[in-house]
Amino acid sequence: MRRFAYDFERPLIELEEKLDAIKRTESAGKEDIAAQIAYLEKQIEKLRVRTYSNLTPWQKVQIARHPDRPRTSDYIEAIFTDFIELHGDRTFRDDLAIIGGFARLDGAKVMVIGHQKGRNTKENLLRQFGMPHPEGYRKALRLMHLANKYRLPLITFVDTPGAYPGIEAEERGQAIAIAQNLAELSRLEVPVIVANIGEGGSGGALAIGFGDVMIMLENSYYSVITPEGCVSILWNGEGNPEQAASLLGLTADRLKELGIIDAIVKEPLGGAHHAPALVARDLKKELVKALKDLIKLNPKELVEKRYARLSQIGYYIENPVKAPVEK
Amino acid sequence: MPIGDWFKKQERNTARSPAVEKRIIPDGVWEKCKGCNEPLFVKELERNLKVCPKCFFHFPVSAYERIYQLTDLHSFEELWGDLIPGDPLGFAANKPYIDSLAKAKDKTGLNEAVVCGRARIDGFQVAIAVMDFGFIGGSMGSVVGEKIKRITELATREYLPLIIVCSSGGARMQEGMISLMQMAKTSAAIARHQDQGLPYISILSHPTTGGVSASFATLADIIIAEPHALIGFTGARVIEQTIRQKLPKDFQTAEFNLAHGMVDMVVNRLELKRMVARLLDYLGASGVKE
Ligand SMILES: [Zn+2]
Numbered sequence: 001m002r003r004f005a006y007d008f009e010r011p012l013i014e015l016e017e018k019l020d021a022i023k024r025t026e027s028a029g030k031e032d033i034a035a036q037i038a039y040l041e042k043q044i045e046k047l048r049v050r051t052y053s054n055l056t057p058w059q060k061v062q063i064a065r066h067p068d069r070p071r072t073s074d075y076i077e078a079i080f081t082d083f084i085e086l087h088g089d090r091t092f093r094d095d096l097a098i099i100g101g102f103a104r105l106d107g108a109k110v111m112v113i114g115h116q117k118g119r120n121t122k123e124n125l126l127r128q129f130g131m132p133h134p135e136g137y138r139k140a141l142r143l144m145h146l147a148n149k150y151r152l153p154l155i156t157f158v159d160t161p162g163a164y165p166g167i168e169a170e171e172r173g174q175a176i177a178i179a180q181n182l183a184e185l186s187r188l189e190v191p192v193i194v195a196n197i198g199e200g201g202s203g204g205a206l207a208i209g210f211g212d213v214m215i216m217l218e219n220s221y222y223s224v225i226t227p228e229g230c231v232s233i234l235w236n237g238e239g240n241p242e243q244a245a246s247l248l249g250l251t252a253d254r255l256k257e258l259g260i261i262d263a264i265v266k267e268p269l270g271g272a273h274h275a276p277a278l279v280a281r282d283l284k285k286e287l288v289k290a291l292k293d294l295i296k297l298n299p300k301e302l303v304e305k306r307y308a309r310l311s312q313i314g315y316y317i318e319n320p321v322k323a324p325v326e327k
Numbered sequence: 328m329p330i331g332d333w334f335k336k337q338e339r340n341t342a343r344s345p346a347v348e349k350r351i352i353p354d355g356v357w358e359k360c361k362g363c364n365e366p367l368f369v370k371e372l373e374r375n376l377k378v379c380p381k382c383f384f385h386f387p388v389s390a391y392e393r394i395y396q397l398t399d400l401h402s403f404e405e406l407w408g409d410l411i412p413g414d415p416l417g418f419a420a421n422k423p424y425i426d427s428l429a430k431a432k433d434k435t436g437l438n439e440a441v442v443c444g445r446a447r448i449d450g451f452q453v454a455i456a457v458m459d460f461g462f463i464g465g466s467m468g469s470v471v472g473e474k475i476k477r478i479t480e481l482a483t484r485e486y487l488p489l490i491i492v493c494s495s496g497g498a499r500m501q502e503g504m505i506s507l508m509q510m511a512k513t514s515a516a517i518a519r520h521q522d523q524g525l526p527y528i529s530i531l532s533h534p535t536t537g538g539v540s541a542s543f544a545t546l547a548d549i550i551i552a553e554p555h556a557l558i559g560f561t562g563a564r565v566i567e568q569t570i571r572q573k574l575p576k577d578f579q580t581a582e583f584n585l586a587h588g589m590v591d592m593v594v595n596r597l598e599l600k601r602m603v604a605r606l607l608d609y610l611g612a613s614g615v616k617e
Contacts (some may be wrong), residue, residue, distance in 0.1 A: 045353045046460045054441065055436075084602035163560060165570075166566060166569065167566065167575070167578065169560075173545075173589050174561065175541040175559065175562040176541075177534075178542075179540075179546050180546070182511050183514045183515070186514060187509065187518050201536055202498075202538075202539045203537070203560070206507055206508075206510060207541075222504065223504065224498050224499075224506045224507040225498075225500045230420070233500070234500070235418040235420060235421050239420065244420070247418055247503075248416070249415075257501050258503075258505065310508065310511050311515075313512060314469035314470075314472055314505060314509065316411060316412055316413055317415045317471045318412040325359045326606045
């Protein structure tokens with residue numbers, strides 16, 4: 001079976017496949033073949049560095065969407081212990097595009113909520129590619145309330161292309177469900193730590209995606225609109241998503257410069273799926289560090305600080321120089 | 328008082344370009360109704376709050392027209408009208424963002440897509456924000472977010488009911504994530520107003536979608552929609568592309584939202600002011616009425 005590859009990775013993947021083929025042949029022991037293997041390995045290493053060292057914003061978006069990228073459930077398993085999953089919004093159904101429940105982070109009791117993509121097509125159909133319906137957001141809201149009631153710090157994992165675009169989602173109040181989560185997140189009296197592990201697609205991501213400390217994986221993105229959506233609106237489909245991705249300032253680097261996020265977790269060359277355990281370990285370090293700082297604050301301080309943080313996000317000019325207006 | 332005089336009065340509060348005067352007092356005497364195709368006498372249409380007297384089609388109204396229609400004469404006192412947008416990302420797609428801003432300012436005479444201030448509605452003191460779809464589709468960037476936050480904080484501080492008239496395509500993509508975060512920022516401000524136990528009435532006019540419908544617009548105690556207004560989160564085109572089937576004819580209309588329990592009522596613009604005043608009375612606006 002051919003391995004999944006984006007266009008920009010294709011030359012590298014092809015070289016790797018060639019190497020695999022040579023290794024598989026019976027004659028692999030012979031000296032001239034061994035030399036060829038050594039040569040190819042060197043070439044592959046060089047090409048890997050060249051391919052992944054200076055990723056464009058669009059390439060990062062693609063890596064953020066990679067089908068092999070670790071999912072929320074992978075991080076829950078790697079980072080936390082004693083996870084107890086909770087289900088349902090108590091109104092309509094259990095939306096599998098969002099998961100959550102109790103867990104322990106380094107022994108500390110917390111609440112975890114995250115978008116959940118599938119690992120294959122079948123699971124993705126069940127989980128709707130991590131795109132929640134209103135009931136998914138309402139499940140998240142329920143868990144936020146539980147976190148607040150039992151004083152459990154909230155840790156969220158963001159990984160969605162966006163809220164589910166569908167008739168039923170609109171009928172059941174997609175907009176209102178997101179809005180209510182935004183209001184609730186702002187008033188939670190427990191620490192809220194956000195980790196963007198892949199796709200931060202617009203309002204559907206934001207609905208569980210802002211808090212006291214915001215962490216992003218190096219190749220994740222967070223954007224007001226998908227690059228494709230931006231192209232279809234601003235260029236009437238005539239532009240390309242590469243351009244749009246660059247314009248939107250959606251990478252972890254750029255968002256740290258803009259003061260939207262606090263920390264970036266490095267990924268191995270090629271993306272988190274090349275060394276999931278390593279990324280999970282580093283992400284855990286950041287989460288533990290953030291939690292340690294935040295639990296020093298009392299509930300009122302936490303809420304005030306979160307409000308102040310949101311308050312100062314904006315770029316505008318006040319009192320521009322102008323001729324005095326006669327009253 | 329003719330509408331022109333009222334607008335002259337508003338000039339004290341805000342610098343306005345000649346383009347606006349021209350639009351408010353149009354050259355044409357007749358305008359064709361987009362609802363029933365009947366020719367309408369412009370003066371009569373304005374007297375009728377931009378609602379077709381024949382088919383009740385609701386024409387779009389600018390922020391100042393809306394304030395004129397909804398608030399008591401001379402009661403509006405504008406705030407933060409001089410907040411001006413910047414270009415945090417140096418955004419230039421089909422055209423530079425700063426050009427879009429300049430064009431929008433020229434077209435509407437506004438500095439941004441929302442006008443805020445104190446006003447009275449049938450005597451009730453309120454804090455009010457009115458969005459203007461003419462300014463880059465009423466989209467929410469830093470200035471809209473900041474002004475909505477400020478008017479909400481003022482309402483919280485001064486124990487005032489909050490009235491927001493929405494008309495927006497959503498978050499303004501030219502300011503990237505800064506725009507998206509305005510959804511959280513405005514919702515946080517509304518949450519504090521709610522927690523203070525103060526009334527908030529939201530009026531959704533055509534259209535209210537995306538990041539505005541998914542933040543402050545739908546966090547009100549009472550949500551009123553204007554007839555036939557488009558209200559929803561995801562655009563119909565995107566939904567159609569995803570599910571590959573035709574959408575119901577009334578999809579995302581005010582009436583659709585009413586049927587699905589997402590708004591309290593659909594109110595004809597001619598009844599709107601009276602309805603808001605009646606609601607304010609029920610929502611305990613006593614003590615704030617002068
Ligand atoms: Zn008509």
